[in-house]
Structure formats: structure tokens, C-alpha cells
Amino acid sequence: MVTTGLTGAFAPVVTPFAADGSPDTTRFIAHARWLVAQGAGLAPFGTNSEANSLTLAERRALLEALVAAGIPPAKLLPGTGACSAGEAAELSRHAVELGCAGVLMLPPFFYKGISDEGLYAWYADVIARVGDARLKVYLYHIPALSGVPITHGVIARLLKDFPGTVVGIKDSSGDWDNLAAMLERFPELEIFPASESFISRTRPLGARGCISATVNINPARISQLVQAWSSAEGPALQAEVDQLRKIVQGFPMIAALKEVIAKDLDDPAWQRVRPPLTGLSAEQSSALHAALQAIDFKLA
């Protein structure tokens, strides 16, 4: 198994908002610190962070706040995707300069039916604009939201032309066949499934862990599973994290994560989401808490 690069459970850190709608830096840092203390890595500005509802300036300021608060940059894999190569490069350069372990990069997600040639050229353009050998790009494959799949042809070409720069991928397709095919074809690629449910199946094949929404509320057990999947307690641990995952993904994910945190901290401010998302209805909220209570779930 390859031993360089990243391993672990990463949380696409949810972003709290103040009453006026601005990012709540204090709560953001507190949550990030707790996640790291529980053993997780941080992938702020992912889908579950409402990254695309933040301005570039807000994303930069929040990342700087994390580093200033003492979060080790080696634990940081911020999302730096944007539709324009110029803005993706600006965010990526900023992350590199802060010493982040890598960046998680969406494809440009407005135009659809993009050719492999065009998608390759876009990533190549961003890499050239960053122009820094320290850049480590983790591709972000999430076709259901981006509408732009990152094909194996594009991955192969990027790995060949940018060795040591394009190093990994987060696969949010939920498609086992895609995951298995990438693990087989690209042994040098650091592959992170987007759900902890794949850990025991993919770790023996070389996957690095996961970058998963639910790491926001279950960081210790998921981080433990990434390390201990092959131990005697592995199967029970997998079943346990699967049980929580299954409950939470029955609800709108981002609102559900924030609801769980708000309830546990007795802090309703955590419920806020930015439009176009909406919070859980009272019914959804009750159903979520009842299901969690039934499995005796608590934030660690």
C-alpha cells in the first residue's frame, strides 16, 4: 500500500451563520477544533459546507481564521473549486500559501456535455495559473450536483502530465463500479469515497479513508474505522457507523447535520443555512431526533 499522501476521515466542515447571514467564525473554529481533537481531518468548503453559497472573500477569510486558530495546515484539504479557472486558481494559490495539505477541486460546473479535452484543459489551466510545485490537487467527482463527470480518461491524462500535482480524488458518485474501477486502474491515486460505508470494502483495495458529510457528527468512530477496519472490531465498527449514516442521509443532509449539532450543543444558531437551502421542517427535525435517540446517539 502506498504510504505517502493523505489518509483518514475528513469532514466537509459545515459552515455556521450568524443572525445577519454572515459566516460565524467563532462557531466555525470551535467545530473545526473539536473535529481535529476527535481525530478527523478537515475538508472545509465542500458541498456540505455550502461552499458555493459563500463568496470568495468569505472562503479566504474563513480558511485564514482556521490557520490563525492553530488548526494544523497539514490537516486541511479545502475545497477551491469555482466555475472560472481564474477563481479556482486564486483560491488554490491561497490554500497553498497557507500550507494546506492539498485542495479539493470541483470541475467547472455550469456548462454541461463537456468533452474530456475541455475538462483536461480547464484543470491544466488552473494548475498553470497557480504555478506552484507545492500544489496537490484532489479532484472532486460529484456528477449529481456538478453535472460534469470526471472521466477515467481525464484522470489518466492529468496523472500522466501532472505527476505529484494531481494526486487524488473524492468520489461522491456513490457508484461502486466507478470506485472499484479507479482503485484498480490508478493505484497511485489517493482515493477517498464520499461515505464511510465504503471504508471496509475499499481500504483493502488501497482507498485512503473517506471525505464524508457525517464525519461532521461522528468523527471519532469513523476515524477509528479508517485505521482499524481489518482488526477484530472492524465489522462491528463498520455496522455502527453505517447505522448513523443511514439515518442522517434520510434527511436533507446539510440541514440535518446542523440540526444534530444545534441540538447537542443546545445552540439553535447552528440551525441556520443559507438560501437556496432551507432548514428542516418541524416534522423532519422530530423524526431525525427520534431516530437518533433510538440508537442512543450523542456527539462524542
Added chain:
Amino acid sequence: MVTTGLTGAFAPVVTPFAADGSPDTTRFIAHARWLVAQGAGLAPFGTNSEANSLTLAERRALLEALVAAGIPPAKLLPGTGACSAGEAAELSRHAVELGCAGVLMLPPFFYKGISDEGLYAWYADVIARVGDARLKVYLYHIPALSGVPITHGVIARLLKDFPGTVVGIKDSSGDWDNLAAMLERFPELEIFPASESFISRTRPLGARGCISATVNINPARISQLVQAWSSAEGPALQAEVDQLRKIVQGFPMIAALKEVIAKDLDDPAWQRVRPPLTGLSAEQSSALHAALQAIDFKLA
């Protein structure tokens, strides 16, 4: 028929790029001036402008360049959409301050399965952030690319709550039923189909003209049709503009428009597109020019 607001054929102005990939302001202004001289209005930073491949700073600079070059702001309907309400508001405020007739605003296009409540709240948030009574919002319905349809429920609520601010819509769905239903239900809404092919059918029902890709290469005739659809020459004019439209939409639209301009001006610089788009292949280019030659087409 309502007589306030905008009427006419608007071009989502294609954006030329220099050899280093930066926006080519000189060619952009020249093209914009030509379009206005031919009778068209300008909707820069639309889908066909590669707006989402431009940075916010590039969009602001290009809009300022148009106004500085003497393009009347009353002719300008710039696209100011962005996934984040903060950035959509920043671009919209900038356009208002420059005196633009209105702004064309995409919905936030990353998250999918957005509720009416969430989409309404997002537009309301942008309007509040701009905080300027001069703002005139034209909604931009383009579900095939945005993945976020603007439903009639959302339109109705925005018209009720923001009268005089939410004033129009560009409908790029290509769906006649949607167009007909909106024309019937929202007589106060300034409706612009995204193709000149709908002009003769929708003008008698109250549509204002069109905001169409091909206005970039056929501004005079399409502008003429918007005014003269009911005259004796209307049917022949409609057939003529339809013929060109049909040819061009058989190719990747943005690359095809740029290819036509490059050929006519004998200026290959116009062929450049930004990744993730790609130019026409040699075969596509030959086929396009052959088809245009067969109808004896020339830029006016």
C-alpha cells in the same frame, strides 16, 4: 400591450480572448458597438458570453469598458448571476451603479432539487443585499444548464413581493408550453424567449423580443423582426432568421458564433474559447461555413 420596460433583440455578447487567455477588451468593444449600430441590445455575461468562465473582476472590468466606450447603459442587460447571493449582489449593484437597464440573473446553480421556498429566499436575499430601488431583475430560466428551474410559483411570489424590481424573465427552456403559460399567467412580466424562432408566435401574446445567441451574428434582421413581425414582410423575415438559426444550432453554439465572426472579419483570434469549452474541429468548421455559404450568409 405593455409599453414600459425593455423590447428588442438582445445579444448575449460573445467574449473574445487574447493569446494569453485574458479577455480581449478591444475586440469586445468593437463587437458590442457593431451590435448596437445594427439595432440590437446587449446582454453581456450570458451563457454564450462564457460568463461563468470569467472571474468577477473580469466581468466588472468588461462592463465598465463597455460604458466607458460609449455604449448606452440603457442598452445593457448584463448577466449578474453567481452561486453565492453575495457575489450576485455585488455584480448587480455594480450594474445598477453604471446605469444598466436591468440585470439578467441565473438562479444559484450548484445545489439541485432546490425548493420554491429556498429559491425565492435566495432571490430575496440578493435583492436585499443590493438595496437599490433602481434594480431591475430579469430572471434567467435555463434548466438544462443551471439544473434549477424557476417555477411559476417562484415567479408569482417574486412579482408580488418585489413589484417594479423583479420585472422580466429570459426563458431558455425551449419549452413552448412554459412560454405560453407564462405569457398567459404573468402579463406584467417582460418575457424574452431565448430564440428568435419564437418571435412571431410570442410577440402577439406580449413577449418583448428575444435574448438569443444568434443575435451576435444576425442582429439587424432579428431586431427588425421584433418590430415588424406583424407587417407584410413578417413571415418571410421569420423564415429567413429561422434558417440561419437552424444551421448554427447544429454546432456547439459558442464556438460556432466565434468561428463565424472570425471568418467574416478574417481574424482567427476570434476563434478562442476558454476551457472547459473547445473550438470547432476542422470538420465542423468546414461544415458550418459550407452551410452558411449555401444560404449566402454574411455578417451585415
